Amino acid sequence: MAELSAKKTRWNEWVLEKLFFFCAFVSVITTAAVIFILLEETLTFFETVPVLEFLTGTRWTPLLEPKHYGILPLVAGTMLIVMGAAIVALPIGVASAIFLSEYASHRARSIIKPILEILAGIPTVVYGYFALTFITPGLRVILPDTQIFNAASAAIVVGIMVLPMVASLCDDALRAVPASLRHGGYSLGATSFEVTTRIVVPAGLSGIFAAFVLAVSRAIGETMAVTLAAGATPNLTANPLESIQTMTAYIVQVSLGDTPSGSLTYQTLFAVASVLFVSTLMLNILGTWVMRRFREVYE
Amino acid sequence: MSDMNFRTQAFNKANLKRRRAQSKAFEYFCSGVTGLAVVVLALLLYDIFTDGYRWVDAQFLNSFPSRFPEKAGIKSALVGTLWLVGFTAIIAIPTGVLAAIYLEEYAPKNRLTHFIEVNIANLAGVPSIVFGILGLAIFVRFFGLGRSVIAGALTMSLLILPVIIIAAKEAIRSVPSSLRQAAFALGATRWQVVRAHVLPSAMPGILTGVILALSRAIGETAPLIMIGALTFVAFLPSGPMDEFTALPIQIFNWTARPQETFHELAAGGIIVLLAVLLLMNALAVFIRYRGSKQ
Amino acid sequence: MSDQTPILNAKDLSIFYGDNEAVKSISLPIFEKKITAIIGPSGCGKSTFLRSLNRMNDFIDGVSHHGEILYRDQDLYADSVDPVEARLRIGMVFQKANPFPKSIYRNIAWGPNINQLGGNLDLRVENALKQAALWDEVADRLDDSALNLSGGQQQRLCIARALAMEPEVILMDEPCSALDPISTLAIEDLIEELKAKYTIVIVTHNMQQAARVSDYTAFMENGVLVEFGETDQVFTRPKEKRTEEYVTGRFG
Numbered sequence: 001m002a003e004l005s006a007k008k009t010r011w012n013e014w015v016l017e018k019l020f021f022f023c024a025f026v027s028v029i030t031t032a033a034v035i036f037i038l039l040e041e042t043l044t045f046f047e048t049v050p051v052l053e054f055l056t057g058t059r060w061t062p063l064l065e066p067k068h069y070g071i072l073p074l075v076a077g078t079m080l081i082v083m084g085a086a087i088v089a090l091p092i093g094v095a096s097a098i099f100l101s102e103y104a105s106h107r108a109r110s111i112i113k114p115i116l117e118i119l120a121g122i123p124t125v126v127y128g129y130f131a132l133t134f135i136t137p138g139l140r141v142i143l144p145d146t147q148i149f150n151a152a153s154a155a156i157v158v159g160i161m162v163l164p165m166v167a168s169l170c171d172d173a174l175r176a177v178p179a180s181l182r183h184g185g186y187s188l189g190a191t192s193f194e195v196t197t198r199i200v201v202p203a204g205l206s207g208i209f210a211a212f213v214l215a216v217s218r219a220i221g222e223t224m225a226v227t228l229a230a231g232a233t234p235n236l237t238a239n240p241l242e243s244i245q246t247m248t249a250y251i252v253q254v255s256l257g258d259t260p261s262g263s264l265t266y267q268t269l270f271a272v273a274s275v276l277f278v279s280t281l282m283l284n285i286l287g288t289w290v291m292r293r294f295r296e297v298y299e
Numbered sequence: 300m301s302d303m304n305f306r307t308q309a310f311n312k313a314n315l316k317r318r319r320a321q322s323k324a325f326e327y328f329c330s331g332v333t334g335l336a337v338v339v340l341a342l343l344l345y346d347i348f349t350d351g352y353r354w355v356d357a358q359f360l361n362s363f364p365s366r367f368p369e370k371a372g373i374k375s376a377l378v379g380t381l382w383l384v385g386f387t388a389i390i391a392i393p394t395g396v397l398a399a400i401y402l403e404e405y406a407p408k409n410r411l412t413h414f415i416e417v418n419i420a421n422l423a424g425v426p427s428i429v430f431g432i433l434g435l436a437i438f439v440r441f442f443g444l445g446r447s448v449i450a451g452a453l454t455m456s457l458l459i460l461p462v463i464i465i466a467a468k469e470a471i472r473s474v475p476s477s478l479r480q481a482a483f484a485l486g487a488t489r490w491q492v493v494r495a496h497v498l499p500s501a502m503p504g505i506l507t508g509v510i511l512a513l514s515r516a517i518g519e520t521a522p523l524i525m526i527g528a529l530t531f532v533a534f535l536p537s538g539p540m541d542e543f544t545a546l547p548i549q550i551f552n553w554t555a556r557p558q559e560t561f562h563e564l565a566a567g568g569i570i571v572l573l574a575v576l577l578l579m580n581a582l583a584v585f586i587r588y589r590g591s592k593q
Numbered sequence: 594m595s596d597q598t599p600i601l602n603a604k605d606l607s608i609f610y611g612d613n614e615a616v617k618s619i620s621l622p623i624f625e626k627k628i629t630a631i632i633g634p635s636g637c638g639k640s641t642f643l644r645s646l647n648r649m650n651d652f653i654d655g656v657s658h659h660g661e662i663l664y665r666d667q668d669l670y671a672d673s674v675d676p677v678e679a680r681l682r683i684g685m686v687f688q689k690a691n692p693f694p695k696s697i698y699r700n701i702a703w704g705p706n707i708n709q710l711g712g713n714l715d716l717r718v719e720n721a722l723k724q725a726a727l728w729d730e731v732a733d734r735l736d737d738s739a740l741n742l743s744g745g746q747q748q749r750l751c752i753a754r755a756l757a758m759e760p761e762v763i764l765m766d767e768p769c770s771a772l773d774p775i776s777t778l779a780i781e782d783l784i785e786e787l788k789a790k791y792t793i794v795i796v797t798h799n800m801q802q803a804a805r806v807s808d809y810t811a812f813m814e815n816g817v818l819v820e821f822g823e824t825d826q827v828f829t830r831p832k833e834k835r836t837e838e839y840v841t842g843r844f845g
Contacts, residue, residue, distance in 0.1 A: 016490050020401035023394045027419045027464070030457050034429060037436045092332050099329035106654065108330075115337055121511075121576065123518025125547045126347070126569050129554045133562055134346045160339055167336075180691035183649060184751070188704035188758055189681030193322035198707070203694055214424070221426025223521040224547075228554055248428050248521070255431075255525050261440055273432045277425065284424035314709055315678055 038277055041270030048264055054271060060234035060245075062268050063254075069268065071275060073234035077151065077244035081226055084155020084240055085162060085219040090212060092159075093166025097208075100167070101174035102196050113168075120164035128228030131157035136229060145241055149231025152240035157225045162215040169214065173207020173294065174200055206294035210287045217283035221276065223248040247276050347573070351566025359567055363533040364549065368560040373568050375532040376549035379448070380517060380575075382536050383545055386452030387459065387516050392509055394456070395463030399505075402464070403471040404493050423461035430458040431525025439526050446527040449539040454522050459512040466508020470501040503590020510583040514576050520547040546572050598666075600625045600762060600792050601646055601683075605660035608641050608650065615641045617816040618660065623762070628784065628793045630807035630824065632800055633839075638816040639796045640688070643764050646794065647683035648676040681708060684760035688767045690747035692739035692754075697731050700739045700750060704758045717757055725753035726783050745776025752783065756791075763787070765795040769802065781806050800840055804828050812836045 046054070049069040057070015096116075100109055136153040139146045146152065177200050185195040201208070231243030232253050245253070251269055259266045362372025406412040434454030444450040474497050482492040498505075523545055532544040546568060553565035599622035608616035616638040623629050623646075631639045641650065648669065650656045662669040669679055693700050701718040704710075710717070718735070722728040727749040731742070739750055748768055755763055765784070769777040784793060784806050797803050803810050803824065810827040812820045812835075820827060820836040831837040 010488060013488050013490055017401075017405050020397045020405055024398035024401040024406070024415050024464075026394060026398065026457075027422055027460060028415055030433070030460070031418050031422060033437060034425070034433050037433060038429075041436070092335060095329045095332040096336060099326075099333040103326050103329060104333075112333055112336070115340055118580075119336060119340055121514060121518075121580065122343070123520065123547055123572065123576075125518070125520040125551050125554070126343075126572070129550065129562075129565055129569060130343050130346060132554060133350065133566075134342065163336065178691070179652070180687060180689060181693060183652065183685075183687060184691040184693065184754070185703075186652065186677075187647065187649060187680055187685035187687075188707075188754065189677050190704070190707055191318050191322035191677050193325040194318070194707045196325070198703070199693055217424060221428065223426065223428045224551065228551070248426065251428055251432070252521065252524055255435070255527065269432060270436075273429055277429050280424065280426055281421060284421055287424075288420060315675060318707075319675060319677065 034277065038270050038274045041267050042274045045264070045267035045271045048267075049271075058236055060250075062265055063257075071247075071272065073236045074245060074247045074250055074272065075275070076236050076238075077230070077234065078220055078246040078248075080151045080238065080240060080244060081155045081158055081222070081230065081246055082216055082219045084152060085159035085222075086212070086216065088156055088159025089163045089166050089215055089219075093163050093211070093215070094170050094208060096163075096167040097170030097174055098196055098201070100171045102192065102200065116164040116167055119160070120168075124161065124222065124224040125228070127157045127161050128225040131225055131229035139241075143241060147231070147241060147243050149229065149233070149243040150241050151230050151244045154226045154228075154230035155240060157229060158219050158222050161222065161225065162218050165218060166211050166215045169211035169291075170204070170208050173204040173211065176207065176294070177203040204294075206290050210291040210294070213283050213287035213290065217280045217287065220283070221248065221280050223252060227252045247272050251276075347566050347569050350563050351568075351570050354564055354567030355570050360571070364544075364552075368558075368564055371564055373546065373549055373571060375535055376544050376546045376568070377571065378535045379528075379532070379543035380546045382448045382539075382543060383451050383455065383523075384513055384517055386448060386539060387455040388509075388513060390452060391456035391459050391463055391512070391516075395460050395509075395512075396467050396505060398460070398464050399467030399471055400493060400498075403468050404489065404497065419461045419464055423465060426521075427458055427519055428521040428525060430454055431522030433457065434522060434526045444540070446529065446542050447540045448536050448543045450526055451523055451528055451543065451545070452539070454526055455516045455519065458519065458522060459516050462512040462515060463509055466512065467501070467505045470504025470508065471497060473504065474500045503586050506586050507583045507590075510579050510586070514579045517575060517579075518547055518572065520551055523548055524551070546575075597624060599623050599663075600665060601669075601794075602663040602666075603642070603646075603660070604663065606642070606645065606662060607659040608638070608645055609657045609659075610653075611655045615816050616645070616658075619813075619818045621811055621818060621821055623792060623794055624809065625761075625792050626788065626790070627808040628788050628795065628806055629809040629811065630803035631794065631796045631811045631813060632798065632803045633813035633819075635798060637813045639813050640766050642813070643766055643794060643796045644685075646762070646764055647680050647685055649680075649685060651676055681758060682760055683762040683764065684755035684758055685764045686748070686752050686755055686766065686768050689771050690744060690751050692742070692747050692750050694738065694740055696736045697739050697742070697750065698735040701754050701757045704754060708758070710758070721753040721757035724756050724783075724787070725749045726779060727753055743776075745772050745779060748772060748776070748780060749783065752780070756787075760791070762792040762794065765793065767796055767798065769797070769799070777802075800828075812839060814839070 054069055054071055056072065057068060058072050059068035059070050060073045061068045100112060104112065131153045135156055136148065136150065139153055181199050181203060182195050185199045226246045227249040230246060230249060232245050232249060233243040234245045235242060237244065250272055254265060254269055359372045360377065361374055362370060363375050365371040402412065402416065431454065434450060438444045438450040438453050439446060478496050478500065479492055482496050528548050529542055529544050536543045550565050550568040550572065553561045553568065601623035603619055603621045605618045605620055606616060607614055607618050619642060631643065633639050644650045645658060646662060664679065693703065698718055701721050702714055705714060705717055719728065722731065727746060730746060739747065742750060769780055781802060784795065787793060795807065807824045809822065810824045811818060812827065814835060820831060820833045827836060828840050831840060
């Protein structure tokens with residue numbers, strides 16, 4: 001028998017591996033580029049507008065004279081949408097998840113899950129259309145004071161959009177609770193209501209919390225539906241029947257016009273986007289961290 | 300044991316009855332609420348179809364946008380969407396699948412790999428409009444690609460890359476490791492193992508994920524508005540450097556107008572958009588079904 | 594054999610998973626305040642049979658049955674029977690300890706609480722823990738998470754949890770299979786003591802355990818009840834050849 005020959009580098013294999021690595025590394029470059037670009041333009045913006053004025057100012061009128069650059073009205077508008085969407089999506093999402101994981105027959109599950117997937121796959125611009133042509137007129141029948149563009153209609157439709165995500169993540173969280181805990185409860189003479197609300201839901205609580213956090217992050221970043229339905233009035237209000245503007249809707253409004261690069265208005269895009277990016281990123285990190293933690297409990 | 304009256308304990312029948320009723324009511328409540336999702340979907344489809352079905356005809360598909368609703372159509376939008384998705388697919392599919400192959404088959408378990416994985420998960424949660432801003436600053440302005448098909452496709456590719464990578468990784472991970480070991484034991488190199496065994500087995504899952512990611516690209520609006528896809532285009536792109544519009548942009552444009560008739564045109568556009576998405580989803584389901592049979 | 598009326602009585606009971614018959618027309622009486630052991634090789638249907646005695650099979654998809662189970666001459670599966678009430682009277686301890694992710698105290702108090710059993714709850718918890726021979730080990734840390742207990746302690750906690758409900762029957766599904774020998778002996782002693790007040794049905798694949806603790810023994814194989822009788826008789830003078838082979842270890 002001949003000896004084993006010395007280890008040799010297969011160059012084509014080596015090149016392929018480096019190529020594959022580069023493809024995976026594109027994602028890191030993307031993140032770095034996002035951070036670099038947002039930071040660069042935002043810092044230039046802060047040379048003209050003080051950070052404090054930007055973060056605490058209560059008037060946002062960069063497109064009108066006199067110009068004001070206080071982001072609070074946009075943040076308030078976004079929060080109004082987020083809270084409205086949460087009121088719609090969280091209870092319905094959790095109840096649906098309980099139905100799916102605790103009650104639904106195999107057949108019912110195989111019908112409901114695809115419907116949720118379809119709802120999740122409908123483009124956001126379609127939800128915007130639905131809000132404007134269906135929900136808003138409906139609201140105006142019930143509450144005649146409602147403005148044509150209003151936060152409530154957008155909030156409801158954003159709630160519908162994040163509902164599938166809440167339902168499916170909560171369903172995962174509840175299904176991860178071991179069946180033996182349920183059986184322990186039933187063997188003590190508990191009803192399904194007691195087992196669900198006192199054992200299963202508490203055991204899956206961190207997963208449900210993670211779902212909430214990720215849903216809020218989604219709602220903050222939602223753009224088209226709020227642009228179409230909520231209006232373009234930066235408005236520091238808590239009244240959901242009024243027209244408001246969210247951070248995302250402002251970005252769309254500016255980019256629909258012709259904004260020369262380097263202008264202060266162009267820079268506001270990046271300043272607002274920075275706030276948007278940082279807040280959604282923090283929520284996403286929190287959400288995935290909580291989700292990973294709760295998975296470890298049962299594995 | 301003094302406190303426990305063994306076996307003489309009378310179970311409170313009224314209490315049991317109340318709890319049984321409570322439990323039933325809760326079950327009905329949960330299933331009723333779940334039913335709401337079905338109702339909402341039905342309402343949404345009903346709203347769109349009653350508004351728009353009259354407009355969807357050959358003339359609608361074959362006309363350019365117009366100030367006059369009866370002459371308006373979605374030709375440039377539909378063709379623009381096809382250009383956009385075509386180039387997005389060419390860029391994003393190889394990059395995403397190769398990245399997934401690297402992470403599942405090649406990557407050492409170290410901090411860099413972990414960082415890349417976490418980074419991909421976080422990118423998947425970044426709002427699409429932020430990708431639009433990135434595209435605007437990098438592709439449109441910095442690389443000077445302008446409001447072209449290729450600038451749009453590059454932006455969309457970055458947006459759907461995390462989706463493709465996550466789906467492809469899952470498909471690759473579900474390939475049993477016994478298959479890899481069998482091939483390695485026959486003296487195959489890593490790439491030979493991946494190409495001949497792992498990829499074919501993972502292909503249905505990868506394709507399903509790819510199709511769903513591309514449907515996302517078809518429906519996305521915000522990033523295209525950011526990079527300045529035009530809203531009123533009376534010509535067709537003839538190459539990747541041409542300006543373009545896309546279906547969701549056209550729908551947005553019509554919806555944003557106050558006139559009722561343009562809303563109906565928007566609904567017509569939505570019907571076409573949903574039909575395209577439905578076709579792609581049916582394809583994905585078909586592939587998944589065939590994959591599960593083999 | 595005993596001439597008293599059985600508290601539970603399976604009559605011609607067959608249990609199916611879909612089309613697969615896991616338990617084949619078993620007739621088996623369970624006598625009050627006695628310990629009945631069910632032995633047999635794994636997969637013989639003994640756990641399935643046990644779970645049917647307090648309707649825990651209701652939670653497994655596709656399980657159906659034929660024949661009947663009488664609880665004090667009442668059909669346990671009649672439409673008029675509330676399975677919740679059945680489980681109040683017939684408690685269960687599972688193969689793997691399944692404490693709730695709550696404190697020790699709340700694990701025990703949970704059942705009495707939802708069922709509004711009344712009386713002094715603290716005393717009830719204490720009594721249950723004492724009966725389960727766990728009190729001395731946990732008395733000073735009732736508010737600790739039950740998940741911090743050792744495996745043997747967790748299983749005794751689950752027994753205490755069942756005892757706090759004062760059931761008439763306690764079903765035990767291989768309660769010691771996941772435990773070390775010392776914990777196993779502790780639980781066997783416990784079972785012996787509980788016999789004075791409770792009817793116990795224990796499924797086990799450990800023949801010594803069955804011989805040590807039980808009054809009656811049933812031997813099952815492939816879903817069929819091969820032999821049932823007083824434990825002494827089954828182990829020393831089995832009537833069936835298969836039983837003899839199994840208890841003397843010449844099995845398979």
